[in-house]
Amino acid sequence: MKNFVARGDAITITAGAHIASGAGVLIGSLFGIAAGTIAxxxxxxxxLTGVYDLPKAASQAWTVGAKVYWDATAKNCTTTATSNTLIGLAVLAVGGTAGETIGRVRLNGTAA
Known part of the structure; x- marks a missing residue:
C-alpha cells in the first residue's frame, strides 16, 4: 500500500520543554508517554498506546475500567473529568490512601 506511513502506536514530536523518560506528554488532544528523555x-x-504505571492523584481509589484523565497542572492521572483530558482506562484496581500514588492505565491512543 503506497500511502502507509506508520503503525501509529508511537510518533516523533519536538519538545517544547525538557521531557523526562516515562513522563506523560499532552500536545493538543494527543497524549503519550515519552519513550526516552527529550531535551x-x-x-x-x-x-500513544500500551499499558503504563503512571502517577495518580493520591486521594482517589480506582476500579478496573474507570475512565482516567490527565491533569496537566498536577502532571498526574485522575478520575476527575472536569478540566482534565481523557487518556484511557484503569486496568488495575488501586486504593485511595496517601501512599497509593501509582495507577495502571491503558492509553486510548488519543486524548478526548
Missing part, C-alpha cells in the same frame, strides 16, 4: 527543542518519540 527542549529536540525531537523524541512518545508512545
Amino acid at each position: 527542549n527543542g529536540a525531537e523524541g518519540v512518545i508512545n
Whole structure:
C-alpha cells in the first residue's frame, strides 16, 4: 500500500520543554508517554498506546475500567473529568490512601 506511513502506536514530536523518560506528554488532544528523555527543542518519540504505571492523584481509589484523565497542572492521572483530558482506562484496581500514588492505565491512543 503506497500511502502507509506508520503503525501509529508511537510518533516523533519536538519538545517544547525538557521531557523526562516515562513522563506523560499532552500536545493538543494527543497524549503519550515519552519513550526516552527529550531535551527542549529536540525531537523524541512518545508512545500513544500500551499499558503504563503512571502517577495518580493520591486521594482517589480506582476500579478496573474507570475512565482516567490527565491533569496537566498536577502532571498526574485522575478520575476527575472536569478540566482534565481523557487518556484511557484503569486496568488495575488501586486504593485511595496517601501512599497509593501509582495507577495502571491503558492509553486510548488519543486524548478526548
